Structures are given as structure tokens and as C-alpha cells.
Amino acid sequence: MKCPFCSAPDTKVLDSRNSDEGSVIRRRRKCEGCQKRFTTFETVELSMPMVIKRDGRREAFKREKIKGGIEKACEKRPISEVQKDRIINNIEKAILDISDKEIQTQDVGNLVMMYLRHLDPVAYIRFAAVYRKFQDVEEFVNELKHDEHNQFKIPPQHLGKEDNREY
């Protein structure tokens, strides 16, 4: 790693530490040239699939888009940033299990719903209400009644349904 102060090519690692449950490695470094110290962070960069929108257009997967929807659904709920980050990480992993090439926007939405349902019933209902069309309300209420018995599964008839929300 090049020194950010004097651009010397050789810097020495003084200390390496795992943080955020091992998903980030923090290294304290010292420049052999100018003696200044700095820190680098090493993280994994996942190569996510392209998202196919309902009109057939493709766009790059954006973590911030999912995060925005989840933030909104979780407003004023007792859910920490760590919990939100964790479910977004899990959603990304689940997406990669489906494909690392391309994924339908509704599959992304369904995964978000599945994980929110697991996390917090109110956040789930808020997200689902926006995600699904309002004509669906009756069906949706029936499904919620069903939830007590069938807690964390999306009924198969809802998979692949069209949504209003773009991911």
C-alpha cells in the first residue's frame, strides 16, 4: 500500500485487527519514508447480478436501494442499524444463491419481504403494503391471518407477482 502522504511505495503493517464480525480487516500502517501512520480497511466486494426491471431494462444492483426501502419500513421501529445491515447482507447472499448473472426485480422484492417478515411484523406489513398493489389488500389480510401457522414462508402464489416498486 502506497503512502497517502509522500507516495512512498513501501509501508509497514503495524497491526491487523478484525472488526464487524470478521467481515472487515483494519490495518494500522506506518510509512518507512515519512514515518506517518494511517489505517486501511479491507472488505469483500461481492459481484452482484444485474437487476431486470419489469419493462425488461437492466440496471446494476444497488445495495442503497434495498437499504432505502428497509429504512422506510423500519422507521420508528426498535431495529438497530446492525440488524438492518445484517438482513441486507443476508438478502445479498440469498440473491447470489439465485444467480450471480441476473435477477428479476420482483425476486429481490420478495426476498426483502421474506427477511422483513422474520425481523419485524410492522416493518414487514409496511413494506408489503407499498410493494404490492392495493387491490391485493383482501388477499394480503388473509395471508397475514395465515402467518401464525406459516410464519416465514411466502405463499408460492405470490412469488413472481408484479410489483409497483422498482429495484
Ligand SMILES: [Zn+2]
Ligand atoms: Zn510517507
